[in-house]
Amino acid sequence: xxxxxxxxxxxxxxxxxxxxxxxxxxxxxxxxxxxxxxxxxxxxxxxxxxxxxxxxxxxxxxxxxxxxxxxxxxxxxxxxxxxxxxxxxxxxxxxxxxxxxxxxxxxxxxxxxxxxxxxxxxxxxxxxxxxxxxxxxxxxxxxxxxxxxxxxxxxxxxxxxxxxxxxxxxxxxxxxxxxxxxxxxxxxxxxxxxxxxxxxxxxxxxxxxxxxxxxxxxxxxxxxxxxxxxxxxxxxxxxxxxxxxxxxxxxxxxxxxxxxxxxxxxxxxxxxxxxxxxxxxxxxxxxxxxxxxxxx
Amino acid sequence: xxxxxxxxxxxxxxxxxxxxxxxxxxxxxxxxxxxxxxxxxxxxxxxxxxxxxxxxxxxxxxxxxxxxxxxxxxxxxxxxxxxxxxxxxxxxxxxxxxxxxxxxxxxxxxxxxxxxxxxxxxxxxxxxxxxxxxxxxxxxxxxxxxxxxxxxxxxxxxxxxxxxxxxxxxxxxx
Numbered sequence: 001x002x003x004x005x006x007x008x009x010x011x012x013x014x015x016x017x018x019x020x021x022x023x024x025x026x027x028x029x030x031x032x033x034x035x036x037x038x039x040x041x042x043x044x045x046x047x048x049x050x051x052x053x054x055x056x057x058x059x060x061x062x063x064x065x066x067x068x069x070x071x072x073x074x075x076x077x078x079x080x081x082x083x084x085x086x087x088x089x090x091x092x093x094x095x096x097x098x099x100x101x102x103x104x105x106x107x108x109x110x111x112x113x114x115x116x117x118x119x120x121x122x123x124x125x126x127x128x129x130x131x132x133x134x135x136x137x138x139x140x141x142x143x144x145x146x147x148x149x150x151x152x153x154x155x156x157x158x159x160x161x162x163x164x165x166x167x168x169x170x171x172x173x174x175x176x177x178x179x180x181x182x183x184x185x186x187x188x189x190x191x192x193x194x195x196x197x198x199x200x201x202x203x204x205x206x207x208x209x210x211x212x213x214x215x216x217x218x219x220x221x222x223x224x225x226x227x228x229x230x231x232x233x234x235x236x237x238x239x240x241x242x243x244x245x246x247x248x249x250x251x252x253x254x255x256x257x258x259x260x261x262x263x264x265x266x267x268x269x270x271x272x273x274x275x276x277x278x279x280x281x282x283x284x285x286x287x288x289x290x291x292x293x294x295x296x
Numbered sequence: 297x298x299x300x301x302x303x304x305x306x307x308x309x310x311x312x313x314x315x316x317x318x319x320x321x322x323x324x325x326x327x328x329x330x331x332x333x334x335x336x337x338x339x340x341x342x343x344x345x346x347x348x349x350x351x352x353x354x355x356x357x358x359x360x361x362x363x364x365x366x367x368x369x370x371x372x373x374x375x376x377x378x379x380x381x382x383x384x385x386x387x388x389x390x391x392x393x394x395x396x397x398x399x400x401x402x403x404x405x406x407x408x409x410x411x412x413x414x415x416x417x418x419x420x421x422x423x424x425x426x427x428x429x430x431x432x433x434x435x436x437x438x439x440x441x442x443x444x445x446x447x448x449x450x451x452x453x454x455x456x457x458x459x460x461x462x463x464x465x466x467x468x469x470x
Contacts (some may be wrong), residue, residue: 011346015380018354022376036368043362047310054314091321127317129364132328132432133412136364138317164366172363191407201427202419204327 036165044142044167051170052140118238118242120279121145121152135178135203136161139278142169146282152239155278158269159183159234159245160285163280176247177203177272185210186235186249190224192216193235196247196266206267208248213262215255226253232266242285298462304454305340305348309355309407310335317363328435330443331405333360337379346383346399363434374411379406391452394445401444402437409433 029036123139141147143166151163153173161175176183181198194213202209210232216224230250234241246269255265312332333356341349357372365371382400413428 009347011350011380011383014347014350014375018350018376019373022354022357022369022370022373025372026367029366029368036362039358039362039368047313047359047363050310050314051317054318058318127314127363129317131360131364131412132329132436133416134364179417180420200422200432201424204431269381 036147040167044169047138048126048138048167048170051138055126103218118281118283120281121147123147123153123171123278123280125275125278130222133200134180134271135198136164136174137275138170138172139280140170140282142167142171144168145169147280148284150284150286151205152240152242152245152281152284153278154281155270155275157246159241159247160270160272160275160278162240173278175272175275177208177268179203182237183241183247184238185232187213187226187250188231188233190216190226192224192226193237194232194262196232202265203272206272207251207265208268209263210250210266211261211263213253213264215260215262224261226250227266228252238285240285241286242281300462301458304458305352305355308336309333309352309359312356313318313359313363328432328439330434330438330439331408332443333357333375334378334405334408335401335440335444335447337375338382338404339397339448341379341382342385342389342397343452343455344383345386346380349379349381349383350376351375351379374408378408391456394448397448398441398444402441405437405440406433409436 016137021034045168058161071175121141123145125137126140127138129136138155139147147163147166149163149228153160153163159176160179161173161181163171164174165172174181175198176196177198179198179200183196184193185196186193192213194210196210199207213226218224228250232247232250234243234245234247248266248268251267253262255262308463312335316329316332337349337353337356340352352371353375357375358369360371361368362374382404384399385396388396409428409432413425413433417428418425
């Protein structure tokens with residue numbers, strides 16, 4: 001090492017050269033997202049298959065350790081589940097009542113375009129962000145499967161994130177609990193808009209923050225109350241997220257010092273601690289808007 | 297760097313990345329992952345000098361950037377500087393002494409955390425420093441140092457084996 005075509009390179013020079021390389025790379029990637037193209041292709045065919053393999057291995061290992069769960073644990077879990085069944089039966093009754101109201105409200109907010117109608121493709125999570133600071137993950141579908149940047153990703157009933165990068169056979173998804181994530185949300189019943197943001201501090205406790213919710217008054221001059229458990233969905237003004245996808249449930253709400261806006265916390269509907277399979281909605285907001293405009 | 301050395305380093309970087317990005321939580325502790333790529337960088341610099349620290353650090357950072365960072369070259373820069381600084385301690389490298397490398401890994405991980413904290417969080421106006429320190433940085437440092445204890449003998453043995461092999465094979469041609 002150190003001999004480059006017969007010239008002895010000092011470590012200080014090597015340092016300067018590589019720092020320059022990094023700065024140039026940063027500059028280029030700021031200017032154009034295409035910089036990563038070639039490297040991305042190489043990664044797609046070398047590292048990603050290995051990630052898939054490792055992931056299978058890890059899944060097998062975790063199954064193996066789970067088999068050693070003691071009977072005691074299973075019993076307590078069984079008890080808990082029984083309790084849950086009881087709770088759910090009660091809840092189910094309530095929900096049946098709410099269903100009627102919901103149908104009406106959906107019409108009211110033109111949420112008839114439920115996300116059951118959006119074309120979706122299933123994907124498997126194969127790796128998660130390597131750092132403890134950010135919350136993103138890699139899925140095993142890419143350009144070949146029709147995935148493109150800005151597609152929304154859901155799991156179960158709730159919004160998970162958005163595709164930020166696409167490789168030939170993989171894509172990166174930034175989850176909504178990531179510290180850099182902002183989603184324009186809306187209270188389902190009142191239609192008031194707010195900003196839902198991920199927060200590293202809150203992510204540990206499985207919560208998210210929402211801000212800029214206006215304090216609105218009804219005709220009698222009373223403040224419109226938002227109840228805990230209120231559903232927050234993606235709003236129609238978002239230019240990246242499709243309208244009406246469930247983000248989570250309000251768990252706490254406060255009025256800020258100015259008295260003009262409210263903020264609070266919500267529990268995301270998707271379970272981020274155990275993400276394995278997700279659904280990618282293969283229609284972006286931009287396309288939806290375009291096709292809607294075409295109709296008019 | 298001899299060819300064998302290059303291949304071994306590339307394999308190390310890829311394996312570290314795969315382990316670190318593995319989805320299942322068998323490996324993480326209190327939802328914090330150890331920084332394996334940092335360990336590889338620090339060890340390379342410390343065992344084999346500044347130049348290797350720079351090259352391996354660059355590799356580690358680049359693979360990270362490629363998958364999880366919008367700004368290509370950012371982590372590469374941080375890691376190569378960490379590799380270089382650890383390379384400055386190469387003179388003090390002695391197989392049997394694990395204390396210094398542990399301190400080096402700890403300090404490197406802490407400074408890496410600080411840099412990420414300042415550049416990626418403070419600059420966006422997120423100032424929960426205490427939470428970041430106690431929930432992310434310190435657990436990561438602790439866990440990384442513990443993993444380092446396990447990895448250190450493996451890395452030093454591997455390194456001396458490669459050196460022996462390279463010396464023997466180069467000796468044949470003299």
